[in-house]
Amino acid sequence: MxxxxxxxxxxxxxxxxxxxxxxxxxxxxxxxxxxxxxxxxxxxxxxxxxxxxxxxxxxxxxxxxxxxxxxxxxxxxxxxxxxxxxxxxxxxxxxxxxxxxxxxxxxxxxxxxxxxxxxxxxxxxxxxxxxxxxxxxxxxxxxxxxxxxxxxxxxxxxxxxxxxxxxxxxxxxxxxxxxxxxxxxxxxxxxxxxVLPSDVIQANRAAKMRELDAQLCGLFVTRAAISDVQADDFEEFMDQHVAALMRLSDEHATDLNERLTKAKARYHLK
Structure with missing residues (x-):
């Protein structure tokens, strides 16, 4: 060359x-x-x-x-x-x-x-x-x-x-x-x-999912505490709040497919 x-x-x-x-x-x-x-x-x-x-x-x-x-x-x-x-x-x-x-x-x-x-x-x-x-x-x-x-x-x-x-x-x-x-x-x-790259990618994906799940759980606990939800009512609160989050997602100005694509690109997880 x-x-x-x-x-x-x-x-x-x-x-x-x-x-x-x-x-x-x-x-x-x-x-x-x-x-x-x-x-x-x-x-x-x-x-x-x-x-x-x-x-x-x-x-x-x-x-x-x-x-x-x-x-x-x-x-x-x-x-x-x-x-x-x-x-x-x-x-x-x-x-x-x-x-x-x-x-x-x-x-x-x-x-x-x-x-x-x-x-x-x-x-x-x-x-x-x-x-x-x-x-x-x-x-x-x-x-x-x-x-x-x-x-x-x-x-x-x-x-x-x-x-x-x-x-x-x-x-x-x-x-x-x-x-x-x-x-x-x-x-x-x-x-x-x-070590195969696919194994590393899968391990990174699993670690990120565990991290996000822990964050989601913490956020739900905080949201329930602010709403004066008692421990016995926490499961019912989560079920009801998921529906509210779905409505919030549907009302978002950006299409869900576009948001998912941007999230995948941000983390580069295959």
Whole structure:
């Protein structure tokens, strides 16, 4: 931006999407849509759509799964080897072989699918997750808490090992999914703060409501005392006075919706 002569400040930066992917050499694996456990409301069909689960197959072999919306939270499990070959992205072969050779394993030969099959598990977080739920707006936010966001995502979506149990929620996580979660937890450990912004917002909201309730109670007691209300009559006084307050609100010069909007903006409680 400096080279183009375009000035900017940190507050103008906006992170709109973050992805975390792990490539597994697993010739024995084939995605199963039934094994993908997603939150209620997430569609799971074989129709290829942006916000739905997509089953991509070649002949009788499933090539990939996708669940969720890219603007929110999305998991993609697909045949990375096929993509590398079809798109001629041989740079990935160089990366994979460098990693394998450094750990004492032989290089991958893409001509042999039985030994070179690579599946990618990729979690994608869009703006609804980053900005709306986790309050991640700039690079400092990402460095501080992106690990919390991805860890939360792997709890909301799971790829499981199907069993005879009719309750899919009790299915155990697949071995590759356990490894996927472990890699996220390890690689993003320094990018976790352990507290979700939504938890902080909820705690602040509850504290403010308790504070206002205490103030309201004190005001009612004071109002009753001025009106010479006795303790035995206090409950009846409150019931009657609520009706009077409603009439006072109806007679207010400013519309109630406008007053509520201003009050929400003043406290910034989501």
């Amino acid at each position: 400096t080279a183009f002569g375009i000035p900017y400040v940190e507050t103008q930066l906006r992170v709109a999407r973050a992805d975390f992917a792990v490539n597994f050499r697993a010739p024995w694996f084939e995605p199963d849509r039934e094994a993908l456990i997603v939150p209620p409301g997430t569609k799971a069909t074989e129709y290829t759509g942006v916000d739905e689960t997509a089953t991509v197959s070649s002949g009788g072999r499933v090539r990939g799964l996708r669940a969720g919306a890219i603007a929110n939270r999305q998991i993609a499990i697909y045949d990375k080897r096929a993509e590398v070959i079809q798109s001629n992205k041989l740079g990935w072969l160089t990366i994979w072989n460098a990693a394998r050779m450094s750990s004492g394993h032989p290089a991958i030969d893409l001509s042999d699918r039985n030994t070179s099959q690579v599946w990618r598990f990729e979690m994608r977080l869009g703006s609804k997750q980053l900005r709306n739920k986790f309050e991640l707006r700039n690079w400092d936010d990402i460095r501080n808490s992106i690990g919390d966001a991805f860890t939360n995502a792997t709890r909301r979506i799971r790829y499981c090992e199907p069993t005879l149990d009719s309750n899919r929620a009790r299915w155990p996580p697949h071995s590759l999914w356990r490894l996927f979660k472990a890699i996220i937890a390890n690689d993003l450990m320094v990018n976790c703060c352990g």
